[in-house]
Amino acid sequence: MKKQTIATTTNYQKPDAYGALSMPVYHCCAFEFDTAKHMTDSFTGRVPDPEYVRVMNPTVTFFENRVKALTDAANVFAFNSGMAAITNVLLCFVKAGKNIVTSNHLFGNTVSLMRNTLGPLGIETREVNLLDLDAVRAAVDDDTACVFLEIITNPQMEVADLSALAEIAHAKGVPLIADTTLIPFTEFDAKALGIDAQVVSSTKYISAGATSLGGLIIDYGTFPVINRKTRFELLFNMGYYMTPHAAYMQTTGLESLDARYKVQSSTALELAKRLQGVPQIKRVNYTGLPDNPFYDISRRQFGNTAGAMLTIDLEDKQAAISFINRLKVIHRASNLFDNKSLALHPASTIFAAFSGSQRRAMDVYDTTIRLSIGLEHVDDLYDDIIQALQ
Ligand SMILES: *Cc1c(COP(=O)(O)O)cnc(C)c1O
Numbered sequence: 001m002k003k004q005t006i007a008t009t010t011n012y013q014k015p016d017a018y019g020a021l022s023m024p025v026y027h028c029c030a031f032e033f034d035t036a037k038h039m040t041d042s043f044t045g046r047v048p049d050p051e052y053v054r055v056m057n058p059t060v061t062f063f064e065n066r067v068k069a070l071t072d073a074a075n076v077f078a079f080n081s082g083m084a085a086i087t088n089v090l091l092c093f094v095k096a097g098k099n100i101v102t103s104n105h106l107f108g109n110t111v112s113l114m115r116n117t118l119g120p121l122g123i124e125t126r127e128v129n130l131l132d133l134d135a136v137r138a139a140v141d142d143d144t145a146c147v148f149l150e151i152i153t154n155p156q157m158e159v160a161d162l163s164a165l166a167e168i169a170h171a172k173g174v175p176l177i178a179d180t181t182l183i184p185f186t187e188f189d190a191k192a193l194g195i196d197a198q199v200v201s202s203t204k205y206i207s208a209g210a211t212s213l214g215g216l217i218i219d220y221g222t223f224p225v226i227n228r229k230t231r232f233e234l235l236f237n238m239g240y241y242m243t244p245h246a247a248y249m250q251t252t253g254l255e256s257l258d259a260r261y262k263v264q265s266s267t268a269l270e271l272a273k274r275l276q277g278v279p280q281i282k283r284v285n286y287t288g289l290p291d292n293p294f295y296d297i298s299r300r301q302f303g304n305t306a307g308a309m310l311t312i313d314l315e316d317k318q319a320a321i322s323f324i325n326r327l328k329v330i331h332r333a334s335n336l337f338d339n340k341s342l343a344l345h346p347a348s349t350i351f352a353a354f355s356g357s358q359r360r361a362m363d364v365y366d367t368t369i370r371l372s373i374g375l376e377h378v379d380d381l382y383d384d385i386i387q388a389l390q
Contacts, residue, residue, distance in 0.1 A: 010062060054241055060243075067216060067254070075231075076216060077219070080214065083201075093225070099123065099141075100125050101147045112353075123145075131161075136165060146177050151180050152307060154309065154370070156364075157311060159294040176196055178199070180195075183307050186258060187303050187305060197218065202250050203335070210340075212250060267376075268308045281314065281389070283313040286306060286311075310370075317367060320369050328388070330342065339374050340375075341373050348366075
């Protein structure tokens with residue numbers, strides 16, 4: 001079956017008493033067992049029945065199984081947020097004395113997780129230019145825990161060569177872990193590109209219009225420690241498992257993902273093309289534009305679409321701020337891939353906690369505006385941008 005069909009057909013683990021057509025939301029904390037042995041079997045993982053909702057809930061399992069069917073992953077784990085998924089996957093590999101090889105072009109909280117939360121625990125973060133394969137090769141050593149990156153960086157829109165990075169990581173026996181939030185996992189074959197585990201903020205495309213917070217680890221089974229540590233240790237100890245209500249909304253979100261993504265990515269491309277001709281806009285950064293430096297590699301790795309996020313640069317900071325204030329259709333909000341289009345000034349919001357020189361080192365500029373494209377008609381988005389530039 002094609003993915004659009006798989007997204008609407010996942011079998012239940014057990015038949016529902018009422019034949020409900022959607023997986024019911026199991027708002028309960030405990031599950032009753034037939035016998036003491038059944039209870040032991042559940043607690044030791046010999047049967048897949050849920051023992052306690054901090055680690056398993058049928059509604060969440062149903063959501064995880066649907067993602068598994070869509071990705072051919074060995075294991076899928078759902079968390080309360082994208083950050084929880086990132087934290088969990090890193091904790092599978094790091095310990096004091098180990099290092100993470102990554103870049104400084106990362107989501108702001110991921111940078112902070114590595115530098116400020118994991119740093120004091122004795123874990124070093126090595127920020128290198130992931131486009132420079134020799135620099136990556138030099139950074140990966142016997143103490144490297146993993147290579148971590150985002151498939152399209154935000155807001156720089158940089159795309160690294162995944163197969164080449166995977167080769168470097170695998171030569172040292174360490175995994176390549178990719179935050180793939182920017183392109184839906186249904187659009188490309190992460191495993192074929194050498195990614196060992198994807199992490200996704202399902203708050204974005206999957207939640208279908210910003211309905212709920214969530215995160216996923218999509219584990220291809222190449223590093224069994226991910227399954228072992230997550231299933232038998234971290235979910236129990238950290239307490240950040242996805243809630244059944246979020247799983248219900250995000251399961252429904254998966255059913256319309258393909259249809260929404262087709263509209264959002266094609267509107268983003270059309271808008272990017274039109275904005276290239278607007279004199280007040282100094283630069284349009286979108287990897288789907290043929291003159292973008294990452295156009296070829298983006299197509300090779302992710303197929304014909306380039307996501308629904310783009311950035312534009314105006315003359316100076318004041319122009320960027322005034323532009324944001326004048327928008328009428330596009331909303332001033334920090335999120336990605338809502339059904340509504342959103343605009344944000346990264347330097348003064350997501351990256352406000354960093355100093356000016358730190359921001360420049362991360363290629364986050366005062367002139368840049370990030371746009372996340374929703375389901376509105378492209379003409380209305382274009383008109384709104386033009387009136388806001390006047
Ligand atoms: C939003 C986002 C996150 C964090 O996800 P939350 O669900 O908000 O915790 C991580 N990485 C990327 C690329 C994101 O866009």
